[in-house]
Amino acid sequence: MTVNSQRLLLAAGAAAAGGALYVDDVFSTHVYPGNTTTQSIVNGIDLSGEGGLVWLKNRTDATVHGLYDTARGTNKRLSSDGDGTEQTDNGVTAFNNNGFTVGQVGLSNENNKDYVSWTFRKAPGFCDIVTYTGNATTGGDTQVINHSLGSVPGLILVKRRSSTDNWGVWHRSRGATKYLRLDEDGAEVDSADMWNDTEPTSTNFTVGWNGKVNTNGETYVAYIFAHDDQSFGTDSDEAIIKCGSYTGNGANGGKTIDLGFEPQWVMLKAVTSATVNDWQMYDVMRGIYGYQPGGSTVNSALLYANKSQAESDDYQFGVTPTGFIAIDGHNNNNNVEYIYIAIRRSHKPPEAGTDVFAIDVNTQSEPEYVSNFVVDWAFHRNVSYADNFESYARALGPVKLELNTSSAESANTAAVFDFMDGWGDNLANDTNYRSWMFRRAAGFFDVATYTGNGTAGRTVTHNLASTPEFIIARNRDIVEDWTCYHSALGATKYIQLNGVSGEQTLSTIWNNTAPTSTNFTVGTQDRVNGNNYDYVAYLFATLTGISKVGSYTGTGSNIGVDCGFTAGARFVLIKRTDGNGDWFLYDSDRGIVGGNDPYLQMHTAAQVTNTDYIDPLNSGFTVTSSAPAALNASGGTYLFLAIA
16 A cells, blocks of 8 residues: 555545545546456545445546446446446455455556546535335326435436436536537426426425326436535535536637636536537546647646547646636527536645645656646756756646756656656666655745736735745746745845846836735746746745745854754755855755755756755754855855755
8 A cells, every 4th residue: 555545545544534625535536557357446526434435537538437336236337428337347346444345347557547536425415316116107206305405405316227328417606497418419408397396495406297207117316516615624614516517718828717716627518509519527536737828828637528529639728726717619509508617626734744745756657756646836856967957737737847957848748647656758768867746735835827928916816725935937938037036135126046146126017015924925027926927836835844935044054954854954055145156956865864964956957966955954954064155154144945
């Protein structure tokens, strides 16, 4: 069992014991390669104890969707892309307390094929599963079906198991007089015989005499999803699922839909007859990249709930810190109505530095760099000779930036992030390469993307859930320098990542405005807010026991820098600010010891150098008396980022 698997198991146990419930506890998007032998998928979702639904799809080939649930039992499959009866196979052979087990069939586990699973755990305010037997023998017969959702549903999917028939879909925005078919691309249908013109309640829903939902003696299953139940998160006041609608505007920049949270999974469909459209399924694990007005656009990875076809990149679709952007003509046709279901991104607070930061040597396999967590940002380089730091991010797609240069963004299709425990895929088949990997987590680190407008005071929303203390921002479209904010300098100053200069004063960078727990502010400089340019920003904060953003004053003697850690720092980045000075990068993988330590200079392609400039310290790190002025001049001022 991997370290990550052990943590997921412990997390599932904690949630079951009655602690705060996060989206991480009830929903998972998990990608995995098939191996044609039984394998367990560990995603932290307790299915054996709490029950739930596993939805599987082969991404590589045109094979049917597989829906398996604990109410019907293992090996019982329904397919969203067809109207067929329930089938028996070994797609899912066990529901476990930390995931599920797949068997040896092509739709779930064929060798050299890629798969995705979406797992929904039963939980009040999120999801419920009900099986029932129909009772309608004539027109006008109805049946009330009880559920345990504990709130009024936002979406209900019903499938007849024992006979062939379409899936019936109720959505809160369409009301009880209409229904849709999950297995077809058709428009909504007006019908009183589906839901008996009766809206669901927090305890039940009503079915009429339509065979799709209620024929005497036939067996059915219903998947019931909540809407805007604000009972999740640390303070039990957050929603993690929303079912809504919007009207497309056909605009070039897309239609922005506000959810109040950043989603990780969205399913949407056009419902009006003017545009018959498929059920589109997007998730951040397979890749959502969005609209880039200043550069080339990378389409998002797409599957269709109503089609068996392999994964494609047909359409443009993006997420924002508070919702999503429907961009393409198929999800944003002018005056066309759409419905959606969206689920919040993972945001459970980390418990240790190893949950959110890792360093690894190139493994010369997939993934090339192993993290034991989902990677959101990574950079790598060859540490045996002079080389550039190449930076990649999940939110940006297969493109790279160089941390030590001002070069514009360039394509690199070899960069792949659809792994649960690392990244890479044929980037550099060389064990002299190392990667530094980061996961987005509340209070620790976030990635924000935005398009500049050239207007002073432009605010950029983020999801760090605390005030950023260190921000690294970059114009992606043109030759430009990396620009950094640090709380010790304040909002009137900045420093450059790809240079040695000390602090600079310029009001048009951060607009003399300190960041907040929800946004940061930029001025009019092209490096942070040029009109119609695309940007990425990496945000760090101090999280007790995990990270420390801070500063120290040099003495020329040994300096113990207390970061509040218990086992020392694994990553240290230091920069002098009161004068010129290099960016020093140390990590425990290459060595932070009581002797010579290899370091890299972030602003250059310089090679590793062995010197005794820093030493270990349980609470952080020590800057030694032998360190140069760039690290420890008497009276010099220094900024740092450290990770436990």
